[in-house]
Amino acid sequence: MDNRLYSVAQIRATEAAAAESLEPGALMRRAGRAGADAALELLGGARERPVLVLAGPGNNGGDALELAANLGEAGVDVVVLHLAGSGKVSTEAAQALARARASRANFADVAPDVRDWALVVDGLFGIGLQRPLEGRYRDLVSAIDGVRCPVLALDVPSGLDADSGAVVGPNGVAVHATHTITFIGDKPGLHTAEGRDHAGQVQVAGLELDEALFEPAQACIGSPALFAASLAPRRQNSHKGQFGDLAVVGGARGMTGAAVLAARGALYAGAGRVFAVTIDPAPAFDPVHPELMFRLAHDFDFAGRVLVLGPGMGDAMEAMRALGHGIDSAAPIVLDADALNLVAASTELQARLTRRQSATLVTPHPLEAARLLGSSAAEVQADRLGAARRLAKRLQAVVVLKGAGSVIARPDGEIVINPTGNPGLATGGSGDVLAGVCGALLAQGWPAWEAAIGAVWMHGAAADRLVDEGIGPVGMTAGELPAAVRAVLNGLIRERGQTRAR
Numbered sequence: 006m007d008n009r010l011y012s013v014a015q016i017r018a019t020e021a022a023a024a025e026s027l028e029p030g031a032l033m034r035r036a037g038r039a040g041a042d043a044a045l046e047l048l049g050g051a052r053e054r055p056v057l058v059l060a061g062p063g064n065n066g067g068d069a070l071e072l073a074a075n076l077g078e079a080g081v082d083v084v085v086l087h088l089a090g091s092g093k094v095s096t097e098a099a100q101a102l103a104r105a106r107a108s109r110a111n112f113a114d115v116a117p118d119v120r121d122w123a124l125v126v127d128g129l130f131g132i133g134l135q136r137p138l139e140g141r142y143r144d145l146v147s148a149i150d151g152v153r154c155p156v157l158a159l160d161v162p163s164g165l166d167a168d169s170g171a172v173v174g175p176n177g178v179a180v181h182a183t184h185t186i187t188f189i190g191d192k193p194g195l196h197t198a199e200g201r202d203h204a205g206q207v208q209v210a211g212l213e214l215d216e217a218l219f220e221p222a223q224a225c226i227g228s229p230a231l232f233a234a235s236l237a238p239r240r241q242n243s244h245k246g247q248f249g250d251l252a253v254v255g256g257a258r259g260m261t262g263a264a265v266l267a268a269r270g271a272l273y274a275g276a277g278r279v280f281a282v283t284i285d286p287a288p289a290f291d292p293v294h295p296e297l298m299f300r301l302a303h304d305f306d307f308a309g310r311v312l313v314l315g316p317g318m319g320d321a322m323e324a325m326r327a328l329g330h331g332i333d334s335a336a337p338i339v340l341d342a343d344a345l346n347l348v349a350a351s352t353e354l355q356a357r358l359t360r361r362q363s364a365t366l367v368t369p370h371p372l373e374a375a376r377l378l379g380s381s382a383a384e385v386q387a388d389r390l391g392a393a394r395r396l397a398k399r400l401q402a403v404v405v406l407k408g409a410g411s412v413i414a415r416p417d418g419e420i421v422i423n424p425t426g427n428p429g430l431a432t433g434g435s436g437d438v439l440a441g442v443c444g445a446l447l448a449q450g451w452p453a454w455e456a457a458i459g460a461v462w463m464h465g466a467a468a469d470r471l472v473d474e475g476i477g478p479v480g481m482t483a484g485e486l487p488a489a490v491r492a493v494l495n496g497l498i499r500e501r502g503q504t505r506a507r
C-alpha cells in the first residue's frame with residue numbers, strides 16, 4: 006500500500022512537472038473521470054434520485070464539471086451548481102465548463118433546496134483555498150451538513166487546509182464529507198486534526214503520473230509495515246531479563262493511578278519486569294496486578310532501567326529530582342505528562358535532554374506541546390506537523406503529538422501520522438497507558454522510532470477493537486486498553502510469523 010503523504014507545495018510541483026509533457030486539461034479530465042468512477046461506486050445502481058455537484062470558481066470546480074459531464078454521459082441525473090468567481094479562470098476549467106454545459110448535466114442558477122439527493126459532490130475548493138469560506142460558500146457548507154446522503158469531496162473537503170488538517174479560519178467552516186477522493190497524492194491534512202472528521206473515507210487517485218515526478222515524501226501514514234522488523238516471535242529459550250526492566254516514575258499523592266495505568270500498559274505490552282516507582286507513598290501492591298513491583302522514587306536505583314517518567318508525577322522537589330536522574334540516565338526514556346511540564350519550565354533540563362546519548366521519546370498532548378514550544382494549544386493544533394517537527398528538533402527526541410491522527414516526528418523532520426484510534430481514547434488515563442506501552446517496546450529493544458510508531462498504532466488499534474466489541478467509544482476506560490493492546494500485539498507477531506513461514 007502506498008502510504009506516502011505530500012504537502013500542497015509538493016503536489017503543485019508534481020503537477021507542474023507533469024503538465025510539461027501532457028496536453029492541457031489532461032489532468033483535470035483524469036481527475037473528473039476518477040471522481041465520476043468514485044461517485045458511480047457510491048451510487049451503486051441507484052438512479053431514482055439526482056446527484057448534486059457543487060463546482061467552485063477554480064480548478065477544483067473544473068474537476069467537478071468534468072465529473073458532472075461524465076456522470077451525465079453515464080445516464081445519471083445530475084444537477085450542477087456552478088459558482089463562478091470574479092478572478093481569472095484557467096483554460097482547463099473553462100474547457101471543463103464548456104464540456105459540462107454541452108453534456109446532459111443540468112445547471113441550476115441558485116442553490117437548490119436541500120432535497121433528497123442520492124449524492125452530493127463537493128468541488129468548491131481544493132488545495133487553492135486562500136481564506137475562510139464566507140457568504141454563499143458558507144451557506145452551502147451548512148446546507149451540505151443537512152443532507153442525509155453520502156458526500157464526496159474532490160481532492161480536499163472545501164474549507165479544510167490540506168497541509169495541516171485545520172479548518173481555514175478564523176471562524177471557518179468546512180464540508181463534512183463521508184468520502185474524499187484526493188488527486189495525485191495523499192495529503193496530511195486529511196488524516197490529522199479536523200481532517201478525519203471532514204474527509205471521511207479517503208481514496209487516492211494518482212492520475213497515472215510517473216513516479217519520477219514526485220519529490221521524496223517526508224510524511225506517511227503509520228502501519229505495521231513500518232515496525233514489522235521489531236515484531237519478531239519470541240525464542241523458546243527466552244528469559245525475562247531479555248525483555249527489559251521498565252520503571253514507571255510518577256504517582257504523586259492522589260495520582261497513583263496514573264503510574265499504575267502506565268505500568269499495566271507496560272506489563273501487557275511485554276516488558277520483562279515492571280516497577281511502579283512513586284514520588285509519594287503508595288499502596289504496597291496492585292491487587293489486580295501483583296506482578297508490578299512498587300518502590301519509592303526516593304530510594305530507587307534508576308541505573309539500567311528503561312524509564313517512563315511523568316504519569317501523575319506532580320511538580321514537587323522529589324519529582325524534579327527523579328526527573329533529573331531519569332534524564333541523565335544512559336537508558337532509553339519516555340517523557341510524558343508532568344515530566345513534560347517540568348521540562349517546559351526549565352531550560353536547563355531541556356539542555357540536558359538534548360545531550361542524552363540514548364533514545365528519548367516524548368509524548369505530549371497539544372497543551373503539553375504548547376508549553377514546550379512556548380505557544381498555545383490552538384497554535385499547535387493549527388499546524389500539528391510543524392509543531393511536532395519543531396519539538397523533535399529542539400529536544401533531539403522522537404515526538405508523539407497526541408490527539409486524533411497522532412503525529413510522530415523525529416529530529417530530521419520525518420513524520421508518521423497514525424490512522425488508528427477513536428474518541429473512546431478521549432478519557433483520563435489513556436495517555437498513561439500509551440506511555441507505558443512505549444516504554445515496554447523500548448525495554449524489549451525496539452528502536453525509538455519504531456517503538457513510537459508501533460505503540461501509537463497498537464494503542465489506537467486496541468481502542469478500535471474495543472469499539473468493535475461494543476465497549477466504547479462512550480464509556481471506554483483506560484484500564485480496558487492494556488489487555489486489548491496485548492491482543493493486538495500478539496496478533497501482529499503471529500501474522501508476521503505466518504508471513505515469514507510462507
Ligand SMILES: NC(=O)C1=CN([C@@H]2O[C@H](COP(=O)(O)OP(=O)(O)OC[C@H]3O[C@@H](n4cnc5c(N)ncnc54)[C@H](O)[C@@H]3O)[C@@H](O)[C@H]2O)[C@@H](O)CC1
Pocket residue numbers: 016017020021032033036061062063064065066067068090092129130131132133134135136137138139142159160161188189
Ligand atoms: N494542481 C494540481 O495538481 C491539480 C489540480 N486539480 C484540481 O485543482 C485544485 C486546485 O485548483 P486551484 O489552484 O484553482 O484552487 P481551488 O480550485 O482550490 O481554488 C482556487 C480558486 O478559489 C478562489 N478562492 C480561494 N479561496 C477562496 C475563498 N475562501 N472564498 C472564495 N474564493 C476563494 C481563488 O481565488 C481561486 O479562484 C486541486 O485541489 C484539484 O482539485 C486537478 O485538476 C488535477 C491537478
Ligand SMILES: Nc1ncnc2c1ncn2[C@@H]1O[C@H](COP(=O)(O)OP(=O)(O)O)[C@@H](O)[C@H]1O
Pocket residue numbers: 342370406407408409410411425426427428429430431432433434435436437438439464
Ligand atoms: N479523539 C481521539 N481520537 C483518537 N485518539 C485520541 C482521541 N482523543 C485522545 N486520543 C488519544 O488518547 C490518548 C490521550 O492521552 P492524554 O491526552 O495524555 O490523556 P491522559 O493524560 O488523560 O492519559 C492519546 O494517545 C491520544 O492520541
Ligand SMILES: [K+]
Pocket residue numbers: 065127128129130131158159160161162163
Ligand atoms: K473540494
